[in-house]
Amino acid sequence: MLKNKKAQVGETATWIIATVVLVVILIVFLFISISLSKIKSLKADIKANSEDTTDWISLKTEMAYSINPENKNRIELWISKEGIHDEQ
Numbered sequence: 001m002l003k004n005k006k007a008q009v010g011e012t013a014t015w016i017i018a019t020v021v022l023v024v025i026l027i028v029f030l031f032i033s034i035s036l037s038k039i040k041s042l043k044a045d046i047k048a049n050s051e052d053t054t055d056w057i058s059l060k061t062e063m064a065y066s067i068n069p070e071n072k073n074r075i076e077l078w079i080s081k082e083g084i085h086d087e088q
Helices: 006-037 053-067 069-082
Strands: none
Touching: 053 069
């Protein structure tokens, strides 16, 4: 029988190192994702029981204006084409 098991030890060490590297990459990815989600959170007062769709559309429109004011004309043109509500 062979008493030399260097190949088996080498392969095991490779898998252990690869597993540790993958776990570290996953932890870094999760940390970055959590920190980005805190930065890009949108805060809006949305009424859960509101049945009036006009208020809901107005709220979304105002939120879109606050996110990117450069697209205000494009948004208003889209709304007027859809006939969703009158311009204010």
